[in-house]
Amino acid sequence: MAGNDASIDPTPTGAEWWRHAAIYQVYPRSWADADGDGVGDLPGITAHLEHLRDLGVDALWISPFYRSPQADHGYDVSDYQDIDPLFGTLEDADALVARAHELGLRLIVDLVPNHSSDQHEWFQAALRAEPGSPERARYLFRDGTGEGGLEPPNNWESVFGGSAWDRVAEHPDGRDDDPQWYLHLFDSSQPDFDWRNPEVGDMFEGVLRFWLDRGVDGFRVDVAHGLFKEESLRDQVRPEGAKGGATAGEEAGSMVERAALDEPMWDQPEVHEVYRRWHQVLAEYPGDRMMVAEAWTATAESMARFVRPDEYQQTFNFAWLLAPWSAEKFADVVTHTFDALEPVGATPTWVLSNHDVIRHVTRYGGGTQGLARARAATMTMLALPGSAYLYQGEELGLEQVDVAPEDRTDPSWLRTKDTDAPEIGRDGCRVPMPWSGDSAPFGFGPGSGQPWLPQPSGWGSLTVAAQETDPESTLAFYRRTLAARRDLADLPASVKVVVDGDVLSFTRGDLTVALNCGTADAALPDGEVVHASGPVDGTLPADTAVWVRG
Structure with missing residues (x-):
């Protein structure tokens, strides 16, 4: 160990x-x-x-x-x-x-x-157990709604698409006569724990x-x-046509957009x-x-x-x-x-x-x-x-x-x-990292040919x-x-932020950082340029950042 x-x-x-x-x-x-x-x-x-x-x-x-x-x-x-x-x-x-x-x-x-995973020993035990059992209490099992309980317990959607509920009877390891559903906010193979247990x-x-x-x-x-x-x-309240459940990656949207959502699952x-x-x-x-x-x-x-x-x-x-x-x-x-x-x-x-x-x-x-x-x-x-x-x-x-x-x-x-x-x-x-060479797998592993995702x-x-x-x-x-x-470690842990047109700048002690988000050159801050993301010659070009001290 x-x-x-x-x-x-x-x-x-x-x-x-x-x-x-x-x-x-x-x-x-x-x-x-x-x-x-x-x-x-x-x-x-x-x-x-x-x-x-x-x-x-x-x-x-x-x-x-x-x-x-x-x-x-x-x-x-x-x-x-x-x-x-x-x-x-x-x-x-x-x-x-x-x-x-x-x-x-x-x-x-x-x-x-x-x-x-749905292959975790706890979930496998829950599938074998009866509704209301201690084994099922570790996850979020619920009865279905609608005629015969054939509809999901609520309207929540999976982050990965589709309903966030699966019927136990439709799970490969489930019982055919089981009336319950289980919650999975992600893939159906990823049942959510019940953290109240x-x-x-x-x-x-x-x-x-x-x-x-x-x-x-x-x-x-x-x-x-x-x-x-x-x-x-309870059901999630959302505008008609809006997708529910998105929380990861680019699906998350801006904070402003999400702040207006009803999200009882998060x-x-x-x-x-x-x-x-x-x-x-x-x-x-x-x-x-x-x-x-x-x-x-x-x-x-x-x-x-x-x-x-x-x-x-x-x-x-x-x-x-x-x-x-x-x-x-x-x-x-x-x-x-x-x-x-x-x-x-x-x-x-x-x-x-x-x-x-x-x-x-x-x-x-x-x-x-x-x-x-x-x-x-x-x-x-x-x-x-x-x-x-x-x-x-x-x-x-x-x-x-x-x-x-x-x-x-x-x-x-x-x-x-x-x-x-x-x-x-x-x-x-x-896609796997390229380490060396001119063809796949680019030094990712021994041998030749593509890795698990093609490069x-x-x-x-x-x-x-x-x-x-x-x-x-x-x-x-x-x-x-x-x-x-590493040379910035001793600078103040606070910044003063300024926006001038398309240029963002902030100061930390004697360091000024400027980022040109525009399409035209901008003025450089006063002082010595100690680092730049691209060529700098008297002005701050578009799509370029600089660190200036002094």
Whole structure:
């Protein structure tokens, strides 16, 4: 067992490592394949940890690697205290923790508490049990409505499309005569737990302790806003024709749009008692252990409730990710974020891409312009106080891949592909990393041929090996920016934001950061340009950011 690494010392209260960290997300299926089966694994991650050290990040967050049928690529967990054979063994996990700590990297693992796999032993027991049994009380089973109970218990929709309810009698492992339905806010293979049952909370405390004892430094908590639903499970009230249930990725819409929605399935007040309990568990362990919430909340104020002093250490700030390319919109996000977090004493987080959303090079227009904007937005983000989360491959400038329909694997595509409004799904941001070479699998694994999601043929110039020798590459830019970011650690943890036309600027002590979101050159701030996202010669070009000191 890896245990706690004495080389990582706790820091004084108020200066914990996570408050100003750069944290890199690894999607394990798509990072590196050590055994040649076309799917990434834990030994593959361990073998490439030096890339993260050289990049200059402080920690890595790894998406789920637990035992799972992989219906949602690991977010459907059948055993929270074991490794899926697809990814390796518990010994491989211990080796990964130990090597990360040797390199000075903290390690955050994903936790999926809203739902389990339908292959979890608890759900299998519930399917075999009678309605009203203790086994069923761990999940949200309800009788159907309408004649013969053949209609769902309410009108809630799955985030992945279709009804959020399935009849037990129609489940492959269910009983033919069973009158009940079960709730799944995501795929039908992901039944939601009933967090009003104390057995659920006790089980997850055990899961936390299992991984903390193995030396992990924190948890990213999936669907942190979803554990509790309104107890009555009433119908959702929504405008005619509006889709219900959307909470993830680009489906989330803006906070303003979501604030006007009736969402009895999300962000219920009881959820905060769970996180107060977890906070106390983490406090028993040395080394500034932490949690970060994936909480798609409707307002900055509701986001801030998750990071009160006795709950989460951090929550993702998705407003930054959702903002369009606009100086005014970016400024609004920065201002509202600090205004919301100040009363609870929390530090902000910033993120531009992850495994659920379209890569930001593509969101910003793609091609040369999209890459210029992506670099400028990243450099602006990395100058802001707080922590920044990076997604694998963004340091290479990867764009969203147009995955062919026959190669798509995302359950949101599989559930909707035959409907009038199919969801393309999230496969395009999950295509495996290109490490080296001129053809697939681009060093992702041994052998030849395509990995689990096909890589574009033109990726040869984007590989890590190709970019390492090019001082103007996106990889070189990320390394320079992350190195320069360390020099900002002693600057004030507050900013003064100004918008002048299409230019956003903010100051931190003697540092001025300016981002030109317009189409024409703008004036440079006074002082010495210490870093820029693109060429600067007396003016600030469009789609460019600068750091100026003095």
